[in-house]
Amino acid sequence: xxxxxxxxxxxxxxxxxxxxxxxxxxxxxxxxxxxxxxxxxxxxxxxxxxxxxxxxxxxxxxxxxxxxxxxxxxxxxxxxxxxxxxxxxxxxxxxxxxxxxxxxxxxxxxxxxxxxxxxxxxxxxxxxxxxxxxxxxxxxxxxxxxxxxxxxxxxxxxxxxxxxxxxxxxxxxxxxxxxxxxxxxxxxxxxxxxxxxxxxxxxxxxxxxxxxxxxxxxxxxxxxxxxx
Amino acid sequence: xxxxxxxxxxxxxxxxxxxxxxxxxxxxxxxxxxxxxxxxxxxxxxxxxxxxxxxxxxxxxxxxxxxxxxxxxxxxxxxxxxxxxxxxxxxxxxxxxxxxxxxxxxxxxxxxxxxxxxx
Numbered sequence: 398x399x400x401x402x403x404x405x406x407x408x409x410x411x412x413x414x415x416x417x418x419x420x421x422x423x424x425x426x427x428x429x430x431x432x433x434x435x436x437x438x439x440x441x442x443x444x445x446x447x448x449x450x451x452x453x454x455x456x457x458x459x460x461x462x463x464x465x466x467x468x469x470x471x472x473x474x475x476x477x478x479x480x481x482x483x484x485x486x487x488x489x490x491x492x493x494x495x496x497x498x499x500x501x502x503x504x505x506x507x508x509x510x511x512x513x514x515x516x517x518x519x520x521x522x523x524x525x526x527x528x529x530x531x532x533x534x535x536x537x538x539x540x541x542x543x544x545x546x547x548x549x550x551x552x553x554x555x556x557x558x559x560x561x562x563x564x565x566x567x568x569x570x571x572x573x574x575x576x577x578x579x580x581x582x583x584x585x586x587x588x589x590x591x592x593x594x595x596x597x598x599x600x601x602x603x604x605x606x607x608x609x610x611x612x613x614x615x616x617x618x619x620x621x622x623x624x625x
Numbered sequence: 626x627x628x629x630x631x632x633x634x635x636x637x638x639x640x641x642x643x644x645x646x647x648x649x650x651x652x653x654x655x656x657x658x659x660x661x662x663x664x665x666x667x668x669x670x671x672x673x674x675x676x677x678x679x680x681x682x683x684x685x686x687x688x689x690x691x692x693x694x695x696x697x698x699x700x701x702x703x704x705x706x707x708x709x710x711x712x713x714x715x716x717x718x719x720x721x722x723x724x725x726x727x728x729x730x731x732x733x734x735x736x737x738x739x740x741x742x743x744x
Contacts, residue, residue, distance in 0.1 A: 398652060399741050403642050407634050407656060407734045489627055521627035523663040524734065549712040550663035550732065582713045584728070 411525055414493030418500075418528025425505040426618040428611050429513065431527050433551055434535035435544075436517030439561040439594060441469050443535065443603075444512055446594045448476035450604060456507055460499050461514040462491045469514065479503060490521035493528065510611065519544065523551040530614055531556040538562050538569055542576035545583050552583040557590065557606065564593035631664055632672040635736065636682060642739050653686040653740030659733035660694050660712045686740070694731030698723050707731075 406412050422429045432440045444459060451457050461469040462483040470482035481499050483491060491513065513529060515522040523532075534555040536544055539562060545552040552558065558580050560573060573591070580587050590606060592599035639654040658664055666689050673687045693706035698718035708716045712731065717724045 399649075399743055401642065401646070401739050401741060403638070403736045403738055405638065405736050407631060407638065407736055409638065410634070488630075520663055524627065524631070546713070550661045553661050553712075553728065553732065585714055585726075 408524065408526075411493045414497055415526035415528040418493060418496060421505060422511070422528060422530070423618055425508065426615060427505060427508050427511050428614045429511040429527070429529045430610075431513045431515060431522075431529035431532045432535065433515045433519065433522045433532055433555070434517060434537075435519050435540060438517070438535040438537040438540065440514050440517070440535055441472055442594045443559070443561065443592065444473055444514060445476065446600060447512070447603070447607075448473065448478055450600070451476075451478070453477055456509040457512070458503065458508045458510070459512045459514065460491075460496065462495070462516045464488070464516060479508075485516060489516055489518050490525050491515050491527060492525045496527050510607070519548040519551050523548075523554055531610065533557045533559060535559045535561050536576065536580075538565050538571040538573065540571075542572050543579060545576070545579040549583045552580050552587065555584070555587060557588045559603070560589065560591045562593060562595075563591045563598060564596045628664060628668040628672040629676065631734070632669055632676050635673065635687070636676065636685070638736050639685065639739050642736075643741055646741060646743060648744040649741040650743075651682070651685055651739060652742050653688060654736065655688040655690065655738040655740075657690045657692050657733045657735045657737050659692040659731040660707075660710050661732040662734045663732075664734060666691060690737065692731060692733050695729040696726040697729050699725040699727055704729060 434440050458479040459473050460481050460483055462485055464485055464487055467482045470480050473480040483495050483499055513527055532555040534551050577589055590599055590602050592603055635654055639651050643649050643651040658666055677683050677685055693710050694712055695704055695706050696714055697704050700723040701721040703718055703720040705719050707713055714726055
């Protein structure tokens with residue numbers, strides 16, 4: 398029997414596609430954000446409220462993943478920006494190939510910000526790089542504040558934690574400070590926002606975060622273009 | 626939850642590497658799995674058994690090597706693992722007791738080696 402050293406990632410093929418997607422996003426100066434959460438934490442609602450605040454001439458697009466139905470794409474298409482549903486047919490996460498395929502009909506030159514709404518799942522999406530600039534994890538206050546400890550991988554890999562539905566805090570036993578401490582126990586550098594799409598609380602901070610990432614990304618893309 | 630997909634990717638990668646050696650037969654695959662990889666080792670082993678059962682890969686042995694979370698102390702630079710395979714960063718630096726630490730590794734999902742029988 399011969400032992401052969403291999404040293405490669407199990408998800409090598411996905412990684413290859415993700416690296417290629419990231420290069421294309423960089424070339425076209427696209428800020429790509431991958432939103433991950435449990436089902437029902439408010440990804441689609443946050444995206445609806447986010448799209449509503451963009452000016453019609455801005456170049457925003459959304460890919461939204463679900464196991465079944467086109468319901469989310471229908472909800473998001475009302476805001477006038479290009480939206481495509483990715484129906485995974487039972488697969489519990491999005492992978493690089495699905496993103497690549499669904500970008501085909503679009504001209505990347507017509508996109509500045511691309512939101513990817515992942516399948517509602519805190520486990521599997523953490524393993525699949527989609528070429529995004531950042532992962533954003535949502536946690537609603539109707540869930541448990543120990544979720545970051547139960548599902549550490551996605552909290553480690555996310556740049557931003559958005560605590561959603563904070564208007565419900567008076568009615569639920571959710572300890573928001575404990576939730577933040579738990580997230581920082583996994584990922585000390587994670588940024589945290591508190592949002593309510595019902596009252597609008599935190600939406601200004603969320604838009605400011607997006608603007609900050611857009612200008613950072615733009616500056617980086619510029620540097621890459623000059624050096625490349 | 627996605628362990629069947631991961632097990633399939635492992636087996637495919639094992640065969641890809643074996644095919645580079647003419648006449649070789651795949652007998653084993655070794656993978657490294659970090660505590661923060663999002664993959665459950667028992668579920669993965671079960672999935673691997675299921676996809677290889679009653680196939681020509683039935684005898685392929687899957688070896689899993691769990692990897693701890695490694696942290697680096699921001700004050701003295703020492704690298705150390707979190708206590709008891711925990712995914713958390715809260716363990717202080719064992720050398721200088723600082724709690725200012727950064728993540729180094731622990732999210733591995735890597736193929737380390739294959740074992741082949743060669744003619």
